[in-house]
Amino acid sequence: MKGKAAVFLGPGKAFELRELTVPDVEPDAVLIRVSLANVCGSDLHFWRGDAPLKLPQDGWIFGHEMTGRVAKLGRNVKTDSLGRPLAEGDRVAYTYFYPCGRCAACLNKEPAACLFKIGRPLGPSEFPHFHGAFAEYYYLKPGGALFKVPAELSDALVSPVNCALSQVIFGLHKVGLRFGDTIVIQGAGGLGIQAAAVAKDMGAAVVIVVDQIAGRLELARQFGADHTINLKEVTERKDRVKLVRDWTGGAGADVACDFVGFPQVIPEGLDMLRQGGTYLEIGTISRGAKIELEPASLVWGAKRIVGVIMYDPWVIPRALDFLVRNRTRWPFERLISHTYPLEKIDEAFTQSEWHAKDTTRIMRAALTP
Numbered sequence: 623m624k625g626k627a628a629v630f631l632g633p634g635k636a637f638e639l640r641e642l643t644v645p646d647v648e649p650d651a652v653l654i655r656v657s658l659a660n661v662c663g664s665d666l667h668f669w670r671g672d673a674p675l676k677l678p679q680d681g682w683i684f685g686h687e688m689t690g691r692v693a694k695l696g697r698n699v700k701t702d703s704l705g706r707p708l709a710e711g712d713r714v715a716y717t718y719f720y721p722c723g724r725c726a727a728c729l730n731k732e733p734a735a736c737l738f739k740i741g742r743p744l745g746p747s748e749f750p751h752f753h754g755a756f757a758e759y760y761y762l763k764p765g766g767a768l769f770k771v772p773a774e775l776s777d778a779l780v781s782p783v784n785c786a787l788s789q790v791i792f793g794l795h796k797v798g799l800r801f802g803d804t805i806v807i808q809g810a811g812g813l814g815i816q817a818a819a820v821a822k823d824m825g826a827a828v829v830i831v832v833d834q835i836a837g838r839l840e841l842a843r844q845f846g847a848d849h850t851i852n853l854k855e856v857t858e859r860k861d862r863v864k865l866v867r868d869w870t871g872g873a874g875a876d877v878a879c880d881f882v883g884f885p886q887v888i889p890e891g892l893d894m895l896r897q898g899g900t901y902l903e904i905g906t907i908s909r910g911a912k913i914e915l916e917p918a919s920l921v922w923g924a925k926r927i928v929g930v931i932m933y934d935p936w937v938i939p940r941a942l943d944f945l946v947r948n949r950t951r952w953p954f955e956r957l958i959s960h961t962y963p964l965e966k967i968d969e970a971f972t973q974s975e976w977h978a979k980d981t982t983r984i985m986r987a988a989l990t991p
């Protein structure tokens with residue numbers, strides 16, 4: 623059996639579509655037929671070449687935000703990760719990383735913090751060949767968590783679950799967002815928009831979203847944001863900080879979050895916090911990017927910065943429940959704005975990139991392999 627995969631050959635180069643042999647499924651693994659694979663902001667960072675990346679000789683199969691159906695179960699796999707019977711053809715949401723189980727983070731039951739959960743980039747020639755979302759199949763390795771998807775959720779609603787949605791739920795959990803809190807969300811991309819809705823569902827009293835694209839801010843309001851700030855309209859940092867203070871009873875926000883991906887926004891987000899507030903850092907994944915920071919502002923402000931990468935698998939079923947509960951409250955179907963066949967992956971990336979420059983309305987592009 624063969625399957626198609628889009629192979630990444632480096633920034634500025636076109637993807638190459640290759641036919642690969644579908645591997646035999648190990649006893650504890652699951653082969654998934656991918657139905658929807660989204661172009662996530664971090665995929666755009668790789669594609670653009672924002673950080674140095676050592677690619678395998680024969681290219682890299684990547685992409686991670688996706689959903690699909692069970693194509694083949696390993697012979698030991700009878701249930702999903704909640705113990706519910708699982709069969710071929712079942713729709714599933716699943717992790718795309720594999721905590722090692724043998725490091726200090728894993729020992730302390732913090733699998734999301736495991737440094738080894740994502741290995742080096744793998745090429746098409748290496749087993750199990752289907753390493754990423756931009757392909758007809760994804761090979762869920764032994765130890766990967768997977769969960770049956772409720773029938774009432776469409777693939778378009780489920781595809782952001784294993785990255786953007788679980789990432790924001792876990793992040794807000796890690797910073798301890800509480801009922802009645804005020805929160806600033808920097809960046810109204812896929813993560814920021816969903817963070818607004820999750821914060822509301824968690825009981826946040828005031829949700830403020832900052833971005834520079836009017837269309838995204840409009841979407842943020844549809845997803846529960848109480849206030850938005852457009853950087854192009856409020857051009858002075860001190861004025862933006864003042865707006866946040868005005869909307870939070872003069873104190874500043876309990877929580878502020880970076881979902882932007884450019885670290886220059888961090889000092890401003892820290893300024894928007896109240897004394898004792900917590901900053902959630904998720905956006906800046908590109909190594910080497912730096913900012914200047916005045917540590918005394920953390921000391922005298924009694925502020926914390928919490929970095930989070932990925933999530934613990936318990937988040938996925940809660941993310942699915944969140945969608946079932948809120949699918950008519952917020953327009954989740956608007957998150958995926960454009961779909962492309964796998965053959966048009968270059969177009970999907972190029973047009974997503976234009977979006978970042980405010981020339982199109984793509985929210986998230988998705989491939990239908």
Ligand SMILES: [Zn+2]
Pocket residue numbers: 662663664665686687785786
């Ligand atoms: Zn992602």
Ligand SMILES: [Zn+2]
Pocket residue numbers: 721722723724725726727728736737738739
């Ligand atoms: Zn580990």
